[in-house]
Amino acid sequence: MEKIFKFVKNHRIGFIAVLIGIAVLGVGVMVATQPMRDQAYMNEIVTGSQGRELIEARLRHTDKNALTSSGKIKSYKILEDTIKHDPMGGIFVRIEFNNDPDNNVTMHFSKDNSKGELMVYEQSLSAKAYKMYQELGAYTGK
Numbered sequence: 001m002e003k004i005f006k007f008v009k010n011h012r013i014g015f016i017a018v019l020i021g022i023a024v025l026g027v028g029v030m031v032a033t034q035p036m037r038d039q040a041y042m043n044e045i046v047t048g049s050q051g052r053e054l055i056e057a058r059l060r061h062t063d064k065n066a067l068t069s070s071g072k073i074k075s076y077k078i079l080e081d082t083i084k085h086d087p088m089g090g091i092f093v094r095i096e097f098n099n100d101p102d103n104n105v106t107m108h109f110s111k112d113n114s115k116g117e118l119m120v121y122e123q124s125l126s127a128k129a130y131k132m133y134q135e136l137g138a139y140t141g142k
Helices: 002-011 012-047 049-062 127-136
Strands: 074-084 091-097 102-113 118-125
Touching: 002 012, 012 049, 012 091, 049 074, 049 091, 049 102, 049 118, 102 127, 118 127
Parallel strands: none
Antiparallel strands: 074 091, 091 102, 102 118
16 A cells, blocks of 8 residues: 555656546547537437427417318428528527428427427428418418
């Protein structure tokens, strides 16, 4: 035991340098991987069951027959590569309708601060989606 203490005493600067190096490396890894963890969290919210339920409820609010053969919105696809953090809070994602890349809407997910509930609403519409929303009476342009 005495040999160990003597060794540590003689090499304490080296031990301190190694410990500092490990700490700096650990912090560096945490900082470098934070954006990946944030993106995974946002993907989980949007593509998870709660996110899909909110999107589908919003689509049914727009088109009462949405996601059926008689609706104008027959299907939707979450474009996962468009999931982005909103600097003002929340998440942006583009949704494609009826397998048509020109027919899409950007939706915004946010939390209601008073209730803590997740909400979703349309942020912007493509020209084709705008026309469809007008035909459905969901958007009057006013």
